[in-house]
Amino acid sequence: MNTKRIPESELILNKDGSVYHLNLKPEHIADTIILVGDQDRVAKVANHFDSIIFETQKREFKTITGILKGKKLTVISTGIGPDNIDIVMNELDALVNINLDTRMIKPEHKKLSIVRIGTSGSLQKDIPVDRFVLSKYGLGMDGTLHSYACEQILESDIENAFIKHTDWSNRKARPYIVKGSTVLATLLSSNDTFSGFTATANGFYGPQGRVLRLALQDAKLNSKIDNFSFNGLKITNLEMETSAIYGLAKLLGHEALSMNAIIANRANGTFSKDTHKTIEKLIKYTLDKLVTA
Known part of the structure; x- marks a missing residue:
């Protein structure tokens, strides 16, 4: 364990002692955290709470903590992309595992349960719109994790198979694969969920194979991904x-663990006729599972 004081330049705090981006103090969050991308979706989740304890917002990071059926829950918006996730995950961990007054790592580690409720597009014809995907593995094409010493958590055999299958360009970041929580997967899986690899891109257009005016580095990559x-x-x-x-x-x-409402099917070109209804169903499904744990 690091016994050195963490400098002000590395762990930035606001004047009130809250972590810099999330604007939160340790007492503001629950041990169970729900992450959503859209800040407007925070209220949609919190509308199910029996009571609200705390809420705040800074930039795209909106937080509401409340009680549902006796269980304390926190919902936070992350905005879009793995760069924002880097901020959110590190600051959430700092809230529970670093003493913000002394800037020292706490001697006893505290574990959070973190569930993403997101929207996504299916790559397989047999996973239709308006259904749920539980991500057994995360397949990162974004490179974020390579900034950290991470080899010990990676699924290298699957990575190598994916790189070979897609003829992955060595000018791109090496794909990385991490398994999601088996504890949360057991809790949240049912006959209503599909499971598999969820691929994470570092952009919406080219990195996900969309073409507007720019040519792609590998125009066949999406079909290779689909067939892996x-x-x-x-x-x-x-x-x-x-x-x-x-x-x-x-x-x-x-x-x-990541729970995904499928609102589009890239394989057959379909899109949900009522995305709000599908997202609301996933919110209720996830909350029901979490509070009955």
Whole structure:
């Protein structure tokens, strides 16, 4: 354990002692955290709470903590992309595992349970819109985790198979694969969920194979991703946060799982006729599972 004081330049705090980006103090959060991308979705989750304890917002990071059926829950918006996830995960961990007054790592580690409720597009024809995907693995094409000493948590055999299958360009960041929480997967899985690899891109257009005016480095990459399989598991969906959540959670000693509302199917070109209804169903499904744990 690091016994050195963490400098002000590395752990930045606001004048009131809250962590810099999230604007939170340790007493503001629960041990169970729900992450959503859209700040407007925070209120949609919190509308299910029986009572509200605390709320705040700074930039795209909106937080509401409340009680549902006797269980304390916190919902936080992350914004879009793995770079924002890097901020959120590190600051959440700092709230529970660093003494913000002394700037020292606490001697006893505290574990958070972190569940992402997000929207995503399916890559497989047999996973239709308006259904849920539980991400068994996060497949990162974003490179975020390579900034950390992370080799011990990676699924290198699957990575090597994916790199070979896609003929991955060595000019891009090496894909990384991290398994999600088996504890949360057991809690949140059911006959209503599909499972597989969730691929995380570092952009919405080119990195996800969309073409407007710019040519792609590999125009066939999406079809290669669609066809990848390892021990019967396929890449179910493509989004922009899961792999970074999984990697940082595992490195920091937390449980994390991603739940995805499928609002588009890239394989057959369909889109949900009522995205709000689908997202609301996933919110209620996830909350019901969490409070009955």
